[in-house]
Amino acid sequence: MKFNSSRRKFLKAGLILPAVGLVSTNDSYAFSKMPDNVAYRVLGKTGLKVSTVGSGVGIEPDPQVIARAIDLGVNYFDTARMYGNGSSERITGTALKGKRDKVILATKTDGRTKSDIFKDMEASLNALNTDYVDIYHLHSRDTPDTITDESVEACEMLKKEGKTRFIGVSTHDVHAVADHILKIGKFDVVQTTYSYAIGGAPLRQEAISRLYAAGIGMVAMKVIIAVAGFIPRDINLPKEGPLAAIKWVLLNPAISTTVPYTKNIAELEMNVRAMAEAYTPQDEKMLYTRNQEIRPLYCRMCYECKGKCPNNVPITDELRFLAYYDFGANFHQAQDNFRRLPEEIRSVHCSDCSSCAVQCPNGVDIRNRLIRAQVLFA
Ligand code: SF4
Ligand code: SF4
Known part of the structure; x- marks a missing residue:
């Protein structure tokens, strides 16, 4: 899609x-x-x-x-x-x-x-x-x-x-x-x-x-x-x-x-x-x-990337939480949602990947956006 x-x-x-x-x-x-x-x-x-x-x-x-x-x-x-x-x-x-x-x-x-x-x-x-x-x-x-x-x-x-x-x-x-x-x-x-x-x-x-x-x-x-x-x-x-x-x-x-x-x-x-x-x-x-x-910044929730991260990052979810903050100015909601993710998911850091294995067909800069979410809400 x-x-x-x-x-x-x-x-x-x-x-x-x-x-x-x-x-x-x-x-x-x-x-x-x-x-x-x-x-x-x-x-x-x-x-x-x-x-x-x-x-x-x-x-x-x-x-x-x-x-x-x-x-x-x-x-x-x-x-x-x-x-x-x-x-x-x-x-x-x-x-x-x-x-x-x-x-x-x-x-x-x-x-x-x-x-x-x-x-x-x-x-x-x-x-x-x-x-x-x-x-x-x-x-x-x-x-x-x-x-x-x-x-x-x-x-x-x-x-x-x-x-x-x-x-x-x-x-x-x-x-x-x-x-x-x-x-x-x-x-x-x-x-x-x-x-x-x-x-x-x-x-x-x-x-x-x-x-x-x-x-x-x-x-x-x-x-x-x-x-x-x-x-x-x-x-x-x-x-x-x-x-x-x-x-x-x-x-x-x-x-x-x-x-x-x-x-x-x-x-x-x-x-x-x-x-x-x-x-x-x-x-x-x-x-x-x-x-x-907002093309590189806002995830369209198309779920095309679902299950594609080799490290099991729930890309759409983490990007949605980031949107609560970046687009909704709601830091608490973003952090609260992020912190409900299982510990093994939260411990994955996209900054450890030199490049992202997942391409977004809608132009979202997945790796950099996820790094931002992981740093902000950890
Ligand atoms: S990051 Fe891209 S591919 Fe993944 S859900 Fe969002 S818009 Fe779709
Ligand atoms: S940067 Fe690495 S860990 Fe993050 S979504 Fe892409 S492949 Fe997965």
Whole structure:
């Protein structure tokens, strides 16, 4: 799979998608009076009506940003048990006090056994200060073998007990797990990486379309990261880059909502404009330019390099953690993820290789990027 480096292919990846089918703002899931300029879509077979711009509350959420998001009509909030070792859920739970019925709340478990998944759910409900979540995801499941019968059974039991209304899978490699998810036939929602920088990959597009056609509600994550960050540091980042990037994602009618991580109220207020504004030629030019600038730096998560390092470095994972810092300015999240890798993996240093045995078809400077990650987060 080749990165769409030509302008023509980039346009093809985004602009020729079918017209977006928006849900009427009168069909709100949670609001008696609708804020203006909020667009909703139905989240697949869940029937939930979600604001097309949601909120990825991330590892260090700001309660004021959460409160303002609700005021602006954002009704979808996404967190995870492992974000900040539970602090993300705790802050979110506090910020949602008295407002729980206004939002659709998703969280995730990294648990692999029934017992760990049940334990995580209890901890999540406690931290989020609620009796139930709306969507419970198996977190970061990038290969079929990580979605085991045991984990599916655990999710179904939690659904039966009313602790979650729906169940889902969060994945960085939707192409790798789509068939498995469809075969299992139990999941209501899939959350996956999708952005202008990576979304044009045909296999990823095709997997998203197939899941959507089967009634799975699709949530896009990492939608703005490649345009919101600081690298290269010697260029002026386009102020409205994140807005353009969200608009690009929403061109795809299969995507019901997006969960950009928003650091402050100004960013939030800009991002929510994506629900009401059209994608323009200026947006496309801005994103195309940025895409070229970050070519050697930003891993497109195509997984072409999977298993190719003779020293077993999980290249895509380490590069994703680096992106949390270089593009998301989130050092803690990057380091936290890196330090969860097994010791034998963390002890491999790319600086010991004189050249890298792996070539990236998308132009990423793998060795130097990995050296940077390994030095920063060790
Ligand atoms: S580093 Fe690997 S996963 Fe990332 S874009 Fe290159 S080949 Fe794809
Ligand atoms: S530099 Fe060496 S250790 Fe690092 S990814 Fe390449 S081959 Fe693997």
